[in-house]
Amino acid sequence: MSQVFHEIEKKIISVLKIELKLTPEKLEKLTLLSPDQVRRGIEWLKHKELAIVDASTNVEYSLGKNGLESFQRGLPEKRLLDLIKNNPKDISDLQKELGSVFGPAMGLAKKNDWIDAKENKIYLKNYPSNLPGEKSLKQIGEGITSETQLDKADLASLLKRPNFLVENIVKTKKISLTKTGQSLDVTSPGSGAIDVEAKVPDVFVARTHPLKDTIDEIREIFVTLGFTEILGNMTQPSFWNFDALFTPQDHPARELQDTFYLDGISSKEIGTPEQIRKVSESHKKNWRYFWDINEAQRMVLRTHTTCVTIKHLAENKSDEARIFSLGRVFRNEKVSYKHLVEFNQIEGVVVGKDASLRNLMGIQREFYKRIGITKIKFWPTFFPYTEPSLQTMVYNERLGKWIELFGMGIFRPEVTKPLGITKPVLAWGGGIERIAMLKYGLDDVREFYNNNLNWLRNVTKCQ
């Protein structure tokens, strides 16, 4: 146990060493501390076994309405006895004289055989030397008296009477020092030290959102790998989100149940006439259906950030480029621990004559290495706009299983040719929340958007 004391503790100990046993109220007066400081100080000393708190319950009495009247005019039975002390009196006269206390006075006097009644007259039989209750009545008077100072038997007679006494239960605490406490010297030179081992209050840091931290980390990794960030709108014409990416207009991914369409909003300016013509021709030739420009004009919440990069490539037609786009994407899903309707995605492309599938895999491996994932493998998969297509599987030690992360591939000629892109384009992308979940050990993706202060204030920043 540390022998370093808080200023409050020191003041309490100093006073108790002289006064020995005090109530908190007395301690407040003698130490000049606030009630709250005294309360805390007592708690600390008690916890350190330096002080003892004796709690006791005491009953105090003051006089009620009838008690006060009796105190001023005498007990009813005394008043009755006094009236007939010298001569018997008529009952009616006594009633008039005593009013409401006549009944109780008569009852008591009869019961104790102090009086006699004959032909409507009351006679004194004997005058008692002391009346039960009178002593207590006088003791209490107009003040407050503790039960311990009163004669129990005498008090009992007052307690039976209505509105004579007001009972007040008082809990009192008395504080004293234990032997160890008594032996302390809180005025010694070392006593300026503070309790460095004591607990201190929690404070919370202001911080960036944990998911933002992951987003920033990923953004920086790609910048250091030579990629330039581009931004684009979250609301997009279907043309860039789907048609330009060779997704036929009757593809299930384009249905209302998978994609969010904006109610009644279409864009008239979806691309250049040449882009529109060539994209529609590619669809007609390969998918064999009637391509409808109205369908391409319908505005959607982008389902991937690929629409941003493909539009950039179509507008710039670079021979060499490394670009990426990062931001919110949307899917019409039921929200669950696995799925959100809105999440973040990163998507990047490499344009160049040397672009190859192995290079694409190399970029992925390097990226995962930099976020601390080394156990990865590649599996084939399918995307409408890339060929060949792969997905990365990463091993998660905590879950003991392989998890699918980024998808990737080489843009199909059916995508690039109509848009005038002549060099091969490597593309990859995937959700960021999944990576953040692995990083923060979360099993419920919704936690990122709950803004639960308990989590935000306490989750470890660097993981």
Next chain:
Amino acid sequence: MPVVTLSYSRLQKLVGKVSKKQISELLPFLGLDIESEDKNSVRVEYSPNRPDYSTDIGIALGLQGLLGIKTGALKLNVRKSNRFTINVKSGVSKIRPFITGIVATNGKIDQELLEQIIQMQEDLHMGIGRKRKKSSIGIHDLDSCSFPLTYTTTTRIAKFIPLKSTQESSISEILENLDVGREYGHILGNSGQVPILIDSNGNTVSFPPIINAAKTTVTTKTKNLFIEVTGINKEDAEDMLSVVATILQSARFTLEHVKISGAKNSSPKLVQRKISINPTVINQMLGLNLKSSQIISSLKKSRLDASSKGKNIVCTIPAYRFDIFGPMDLVEETALGYGIQNLEPTLSPSQTLGQISPISSQLKSLSQIMIGLGYLEALNSSLTSKRVLYDMTNRNSNKIISVLDSKSQEHTILRDSILPGLLENLSRNIHESYPQKLFETGTIFLKNNIIDEKTNLAAVCAHKEANFSEIKSILQAALKIGFNLEIETRTSSHETFQEGKMASILVHGKTIGMIGEINSNTIENYKIRVPVVGFEINLSGLIFD
């Protein structure tokens, strides 16, 4: 994505010499994702572009290739025959113009095969059939159909006994009372005429794309099958037929030709295609240096045929591989046959200089400043609800941008402001210690000509002593330190804020946002027990375009 359940013992029988472990390890390299697995079976998810993987028979073909047990393309052997013909009447042209078909004889159908076939049919309908709209299949007991058949139209009062029933129903009754009728009836439109396939005795064989007749039901006793596919386009119908034909031939049926004519219909060809590719392209795309012979052997492992022709490789693609459009698809087939696991990742040094977007970088600086001022960063969805955006704050809701058919009540409207979300966040944290100070930067959406996307900053501060001057100090400091901007505040009013305790914010005389004490009604609506102050400003047009 569709899922198919595979029994290991059946797969082993179909593939040849292979262990369960080998199968389980190889499935992903066919592009099949393992959903779940137990001792006897495995459930895999396959891409809808490979409908041949809707059965274990199709998957077994792929596994045989990768294992080298059987390689090269599977050639369809369709016996020429004049026994089976379908005549098409012109009435169908405007409703469902095309029919194609094939006969498969001398097979054995056990319960497992029957289940696989039904599964395949369902998946084909959902996937390439586009919920039966584009094309749909009927599989019949050949011996219950009396050829020649006629594909024609009939009225909605025509009657027959539909599959799984013992009673006659009219077309109208089928469309109204049966699940399939209600689900797919819309494909036929409102015409009084519907397509019907009838046999030479006048018995209904099927009512495409809704339901078959009970008479032709396939059971485990069926030996010979008749398959018809109807659709709105000839090529798609034949594509679908080619998958079924391939699977049935692999299940040891003998295929026999069906002759089709009339109203622009013709007999199915189910021909192989040839695509020529330069090996250099394959090597460039994959980053490999394979010899032609290695490429050919890889393509064969992907169950295609290939041979050298001069400098090029000519690849023969069976009809059921209509997912292959051109040379790039052959690059992938080569990679799969070669084995993705054999491709070693390489990192070519970057010739480009990376750069963060200026907007991202400014938003990051702004976040750092807000954090320095003691504010915690929150993140909310841009797609939120009317309750959060308008009802709880009594904000004017006449320019709502909503999405169609959202599956989630809480995500139906694009936010036009960030502040309401932050107030909602406070309401969910009333049991956490105060002060609570939150900020968020993000996109808001405004209905204009189409949609304007702008970037905003909003902050809230909640505690017993929170007041106007505190939040004004914060905003003032943030914009001064961050961008050397001075703010002015002018008395204003807005439903989000308390009358008399709010202001509009101006920079260089232009209004950029609002600041003040949050309206007590909103605070009450959210059961927050302390005063809340806050602001929201447009960053677009202020610190970037």
